Amino acid sequence: VTRAVPLGCGHHLPERIVENAEFAKTLETSDEWIKTRSGIERRHFAAPNEKTSDLAIPAAQRALAAAGIEASDLDAIVLATATPDETFPATATRVQHALGMTNGFAFDVQAVCAGFIYAVGMANSLIQSGQAKTVMVIGAETFSRILDWTDRSTCVLFGDGAGALILSAEPGAGTLADRGVMSVKLHSDGAHHDLLYVDGGPSSTGRAGCVRMQGQRVFQHAVNKLAQVAHEAMDSVGATADDIDWMVPHQANSRIIESTARKTGLSMQKVVMTVHNHGNTSAASIPLALSETVQAGRIRQGDLLLMEAIGGGLAWGAALMRW
Numbered sequence: 001v002t003r004a005v006p007l008g009c010g011h012h013l014p015e016r017i018v019e020n021a022e023f024a025k026t027l028e029t030s031d032e033w034i035k036t037r038s039g040i041e042r043r044h045f046a047a048p049n050e051k052t053s054d055l056a057i058p059a060a061q062r063a064l065a066a067a068g069i070e071a072s073d074l075d076a077i078v079l080a081t082a083t084p085d086e087t088f089p090a091t092a093t094r095v096q097h098a099l100g101m102t103n104g105f106a107f108d109v110q111a112v113c114a115g116f117i118y119a120v121g122m123a124n125s126l127i128q129s130g131q132a133k134t135v136m137v138i139g140a141e142t143f144s145r146i147l148d149w150t151d152r153s154t155c156v157l158f159g160d161g162a163g164a165l166i167l168s169a170e171p172g173a174g175t176l177a178d179r180g181v182m183s184v185k186l187h188s189d190g191a192h193h194d195l196l197y198v199d200g201g202p203s204s205t206g207r208a209g210c211v212r213m214q215g216q217r218v219f220q221h222a223v224n225k226l227a228q229v230a231h232e233a234m235d236s237v238g239a240t241a242d243d244i245d246w247m248v249p250h251q252a253n254s255r256i257i258e259s260t261a262r263k264t265g266l267s268m269q270k271v272v273m274t275v276h277n278h279g280n281t282s283a284a285s286i287p288l289a290l291s292e293t294v295q296a297g298r299i300r301q302g303d304l305l306l307m308e309a310i311g312g313g314l315a316w317g318a319a320l321m322r323w
């Protein structure tokens with residue numbers, strides 16, 4: 001069988017760090033509230049002239065360096081974002097050009113916070129079908145551009161950043177011991193649109209709009225759907241919680257992560273947690289968390305990773321991949 005095997009990853013965070021206390025200067029909120037309700041302590045925000053592609057490009061360059069390959073070795077770039085530089089073209093084509101990649105193709109995937117799982121699914125399918133051999137998967141966001149700074153229930157929760165992962169076709173034995181992507185399970189349900197959306201866009205208001213969220217209701221869906229889809233991804237390849245070395249979850253809220261770990265049967269020692277430093281960076285959160293943990297030498301070759309995410313749509317999914 002063909003496996004989409006990880007060759008390397010990289011990440012980039014904008015320089016500016018904003019601590020919770022900053023928000024208390026202009027809003028009726030506190031470090032204590034934000035920390036206890038979400039686990040978030042600080043987040044990075046892009047500079048006014050820094051676009052999503054400006055975060056994605058260094059992340060992609062670091063992933064190429066970690067993989068030891070050139071941009072010309074890539075057949076495709078799949079970039080997940082809900083905050084593209086422009087309405088079109090795809091931000092992925094900006095990254096493609098900046099890397100000096102003149103062959104192959106690049107496109108964006110829009111599944112908000114679940115975007116990285118969707119993009120891994122697309123990359124895996126391209127590789128499985130033989131349409132591409134080596135694919136760069138990126139999650140990159142500048143959520144600071146779509147926040148309502150007067151809405152304390154949303155603006156304190158998000159951050160900016162980018163992460164990238166390179167997957168490449170290699171032969172596998174078809175067992176759980178193989179390296180690479182084992183399974184990807186994706187779901188969406190547009191009936192839940194009103195729980196989490198942006199109140200603008202090119203064909204509705206003509207402006208970008210701001211994030212609107214019914215946090216508590218998203219929370220309830222998250223804890224149920226994430227545990228369900230995690231089990232679905234594991235069951236489909238006969239994996240159990242004991243087989244998982246690391247859960248690398250979407251970083252929205254530490255309480256959601258703890259609840260999902262518990263329902264999946266994983267101890268917190270096996271869970272990557274970066275939400276305290278990054279906030280919710282939407283599609284960027286999983287590759288950011290992955291890259292930091294790989295760089296720290298905690299995730300090692302051969303480790304089985306469970307990645308999962310949920311966001312606007314609602315859209316959610318999980319992927320199993322052996323590093």
Ligand code: ACO
Nearest residue numbers: 029033037038112113152153215216218219252253311312
């Ligand atoms: N500071 C102080 N008080 C606040 C703040 C704040 N920043 N924000 C809200 N409050 C108040 C509320 O007004 C409310 O007050 P009330 O009781 O007087 O009405 C009180 O705090 C409790 O609010 P809840 O919304 O019930 O708080 P909850 O414990 O649910 O935590 C949170 C809110 C952190 C948003 C949580 O619900 C959550 O994380 N939800 C999930 C969000 C998520 O995972 N999104 C993922 C996808 S994101 C994407 O796809 C873009």
